[in-house]
Amino acid sequence: MYLLVYDRQNQSETAQASIAQGWGGAQVIAGPVLVIPYSKQTTETVTENGKQTSKTSTSWHEMTLSPDRTVVKTDLKPDLRHRSIYDVVVFEARNHGGARFSLPVDLQRFGVAPEALALDRAQIRFGISDARGLFGSPPAVAINGRAVSLQPGNGMRETGGSGFYAWFDAGKLREHPLGVTFDYAVRGNGSLALVPNGGDTAWQVVSPWPNPSYQGGFLPVRKAPVARGFDATWRVGNLALGSALVAFDQAGGGSSEAVDGDNGKRPNVAADQHQARVDLLTPVDLYSQVNRSVKYGFLFIGFTFLAFLMFDVIGGVRVSAIEYGLVGSGLVLFFVMLLAFAEVIGFAPAYGVAGGAIVSLLTAYSAAVLGSWRRSLFIGALIAALYGVLYVLLSLEDMSLLVGSVMLFVALAAVMYLTRGIDWGAKPEPREAEA
Numbered sequence: 001m002y003l004l005v006y007d008r009q010n011q012s013e014t015a016q017a018s019i020a021q022g023w024g025g026a027q028v029i030a031g032p033v034l035v036i037p038y039s040k041q042t043t044e045t046v047t048e049n050g051k052q053t054s055k056t057s058t059s060w061h062e063m064t065l066s067p068d069r070t071v072v073k074t075d076l077k078p079d080l081r082h083r084s085i086y087d088v089v090v091f092e093a094r095n096h097g098g099a100r101f102s103l104p105v106d107l108q109r110f111g112v113a114p115e116a117l118a119l120d121r122a123q124i125r126f127g128i129s130d131a132r133g134l135f136g137s138p139p140a141v142a143i144n145g146r147a148v149s150l151q152p153g154n155g156m157r158e159t160g161g162s163g164f165y166a167w168f169d170a171g172k173l174r175e176h177p178l179g180v181t182f183d184y185a186v187r188g189n190g191s192l193a194l195v196p197n198g199g200d201t202a203w204q205v206v207s208p209w210p211n212p213s214y215q216g217g218f219l220p221v222r223k224a225p226v227a228r229g230f231d232a233t234w235r236v237g238n239l240a241l242g243s244a245l246v247a248f249d250q251a252g253g254g255s256s257e258a259v260d261g262d263n264g265k266r267p268n269v270a271a272d273q274h275q276a277r278v279d280l281l282t283p284v285d286l287y288s289q290v291n292r293s294v295k296y297g298f299l300f301i302g303f304t305f306l307a308f309l310m311f312d313v314i315g316g317v318r319v320s321a322i323e324y325g326l327v328g329s330g331l332v333l334f335f336v337m338l339l340a341f342a343e344v345i346g347f348a349p350a351y352g353v354a355g356g357a358i359v360s361l362l363t364a365y366s367a368a369v370l371g372s373w374r375r376s377l378f379i380g381a382l383i384a385a386l387y388g389v390l391y392v393l394l395s396l397e398d399m400s401l402l403v404g405s406v407m408l409f410v411a412l413a414a415v416m417y418l419t420r421g422i423d424w425g426a427k428p429e430p431r432e433a434e435a
Helices: 002-020 286-295 297-313 321-345 347-370 373-418
Strands: 027-048 051-065 069-083 086-101 122-128 140-143 163-168 178-189 191-195 200-207 212-216 222-226 229-237 246-251 254-258 276-280
Touching: 027 086, 027 163, 027 178, 069 191, 122 140, 122 178, 191 200, 200 276, 212 229, 229 276, 286 297, 286 321, 286 347, 286 373, 297 321, 297 347, 297 373, 321 347, 347 373
Parallel strands: 027 191, 069 200
Antiparallel strands: 027 051, 027 122, 051 246, 069 086, 086 178, 122 163, 140 178, 191 276, 200 229, 212 276, 222 229, 246 254
């Protein structure tokens, strides 16, 4: 039964991936960051024709500058897409905000002279994990109020190099900070994450989706349910990130050498620990509910067989092994029907349909096996009560173990009481020979 649930769940995930194809995957956004080329001269002594001479060479590197402060607001509009019996949550996220950049006053401490910076060849970079999700109007980026022309690619390491960028002259950065504003929309499915960078990052997400799940290395400092949705805000500083605002020798948007205190290396931690993420959960995960109900299947089989055994031992009604097997097959069939109907009409209605069908079937069959409708109605009431208790257990979540253990204790006590006068070691009386 577990394998059946697992197989159907895999089919559901495959169908969901097919539905979401073209919308973009689980999206991760990052940036902006400012990338500035700088020259570095190195002198080495070489021997030529027996004489030592000094040669000076110039090499170019990149300095990545994170903003002093970044403010991002995301309007997240989810949509539940359907195909056949499967559903998937996709979304459109409009991200708009601003950032402020300034050169470190102690830049020379990092071994880079201010005059070595090629500010006229600066780049502003944004990262998006799945650039296919960019839709609608082209992204709009303005620096000090002046719009810049954007190019694809050259994203950031945290998004796999995917994203967009723009060349511009950052010469005014020597005198005063640069202000950057941006506005772009992305499509995706399942989850949206932001990789914070800069001295202070503030991210606000507003959405009508009623079932958010906050994941990643940073949780919201404020989260409030609003009318039919949520409003959450994250605040992350570079001290919490464990990285400085300046990094050198970056390749593809990532930093191979980040200046961080005196050790010069960025700590190696999992990528999701540097993210603030919100997942859009589906209201009901029917496969997890069916899987949990299967775990309580032994209660149905055990209690029902116990009832038949009591009629057999106490009531003198002989129940054969074949009849036990048929009753057990009916109890197992309940879970198959529950899974099949739940994929079409939902878990709660499917539970009622499957439970009603099996209770009716086993009640009618018990009347023939036990030779009495009175006894069969007891069996039917017992099974119906078990289904009711199971539904309560599935609804309780955290208290299910406590309620289940108490129920087992009561059942065991009842069996001990009812069988207290039975001599289990007595030899059966021999039957009289037929004439």
